[in-house]
Structure formats: C-alpha cells, structure tokens
Amino acid sequence: GQSLEQPSEVTAVEGAIVQINCTYQTSGFYGLSWYQQHDGGAPTFLSYNALDGLEETGRFSSFLSRSDSYGYLLLQELQMKDSASYFCAVGSYQLTFGKGTKLSVIP
Amino acid sequence: DTGVSQDPRHKITKRGQNVTFRCDPISEHNRLYWYRQTLGQGPEFLTYFQNEAQLEKSRLLSDRFSAERPKGSFSTLEIQRTEQGDSAMYLCASSPRDFAFFGQGTRLTVV
Numbered sequence: 001g002q003s004l005e006q007p008s009e010v011t012a013v014e015g016a017i018v019q020i021n022c023t024y025q026t027s028g029f030y031g032l033s034w035y036q037q038h039d040g041g042a043p044t045f046l047s048y049n050a051l052d053g054l055e056e057t058g059r060f061s062s063f064l065s066r067s068d069s070y071g072y073l074l075l076q077e078l079q080m081k082d083s084a085s086y087f088c089a090v091g092s093y094q095l096t097f098g099k100g101t102k103l104s105v106i107p
Numbered sequence: 108d109t110g111v112s113q114d115p116r117h118k119i120t121k122r123g124q125n126v127t128f129r130c131d132p133i134s135e136h137n138r139l140y141w142y143r144q145t146l147g148q149g150p151e152f153l154t155y156f157q158n159e160a161q162l163e164k165s166r167l168l169s170d171r172f173s174a175e176r177p178k179g180s181f182s183t184l185e186i187q188r189t190e191q192g193d194s195a196m197y198l199c200a201s202s203p204r205d206f207a208f209f210g211q212g213t214r215l216t217v218v
Binding site: 030031033035041042043044045048050087089091092093094095096097098099100 | 142155162208
C-alpha cells in the first residue's frame with residue numbers, strides 16, 4: 001500500500017517563502033507529484049519529480065529525496081492567490097494522495 | 108479547450124436512484140483515473156484505466172459503483188442505488204505518466 005504525510009495547515013506572510021513537506025511510504029516508487037486546489041475547485045497539477053533533486057517552475061519548486069522518502073514544495077514570493085490546499089501524491093496504477101496542506105497567506 | 112471534461116458539473120438525486128457521470132480525458136492520454144473527494148480530505152482513489160482496460164480498483168469501492176472506458180476514449184462512472192454517504196465531488200483525471208490532470212469534477216448531492 002501507499003501512505004503520505006503532510007502538515008495539515010501552514011500560514012505564511014505575503015511575499016515570503018514557504019515550504020510544504022511530504023513524507024511517503026510506498027512499495028514501488030514511480031515519482032512524487034504536487035497539486036493545488038482552491039476552495040470549491042478541482043486539483044491542478046503543479047509539478048512532478050521522478051528523480052532526486054529540485055525541479056523549478058516559476059515561483060514554485062519541488063524537491064525529492066528517494067533515499068529519505070521525502071519531498072517538499074517550495075513557494076516563493078507568496079501571493080494572496082496562493083492560499084489554497086496543496087496535495088502530494090505517489091503511485092502509478094493507484095495514484096494515492098495525501099490529506100493536503102491548507103496554506104493561508106496573510107498580508 | 109483540450110483539458111479533461113466532466114459532465115454534469117452538478118447532480119442532485121434522490122436516495123436509491125442511479126446516476127451516471129461522464130469523463131472525456133485529454134485525447135493523447137492513455138491513463139484515466141476516477142477519484143472521490145469530500146470536504147477537507149484528499150482525493151480518494153476509486154479506479155484506474157489504461158486504455159480500455161480497468162487495471163486497478165479500490166478495495167473500498169462498493170459493488171454499487173462501476174466504471175467503463177469503451178474503446179479507450181471517454182469513461183463513465185455509474186453509482187447504483189445511491190446513498191446519502193455517496194454525496195461527494197467525483198473527479199476524473201487523465202495522464203501520460205504517474206501524475207494527473209483533473210477535470211472540474213461532478214458534485215453529487217444525494218437527498
């Protein structure tokens with residue numbers, strides 16, 4: 001089976017940097033992906049790491065360490081619109097999601 | 108728009124009725140997933156198709172739920188004899204690899 005752990009809530013100031021961690025347990029590793037979901041909306045794909053290291057996409061970066069079964073999502077230059085829930089996910093045929101981290105960006 | 112499309116966006120049904128949802132994935136994606144999501148929770152895996160083959164199905168999925176993907180194109184999810192506990196957002200996603208692009212979901216309310 002697969003399981004993921006991420007913090008339930010994070011609060012950060014507009015303009016700052018925030019890191020959302022994700023640890024996972026899986027029998028076979030196929031990559032770690034990240035999603036953003038605003039209230040009332042559907043999840044939106046943000047990034048995917050199949051190999052160790054950092055992937056950068058604009059203000060968002062994602063990191064993976066397969067030896068530590070750990071990854072994180074880094075959001076820079078936070079904006080109010082970044083307030084949302086963020087999910088990490090692992091798997092292939094059964095792509096399993098964490099319970100999500102609710103990020104609140106405050107002025 | 109070439110994203111994942113779901114229909115209907117909202118469905119209200121009486122307990123005991125059957126409902127069917129449709130998903131049109133991104134055309135070049137051979138992988139298709141169905142998920143269920145309730146408030147404050149992450150998406151819960153229901154089933155997975157690779158082309159027309161249903162390769163994985165959640166053990167938590169009741170026999171009242173069935174999904175098809177004829178010819179490896181669109182997919183349908185049917186819930187028979189709906190119960191109030193089936194009220195949730197049903198999400199479809201498609202993918203070329205081990206991540207997912209989601210549709211906007213179908214919000215089901217069972218009254």
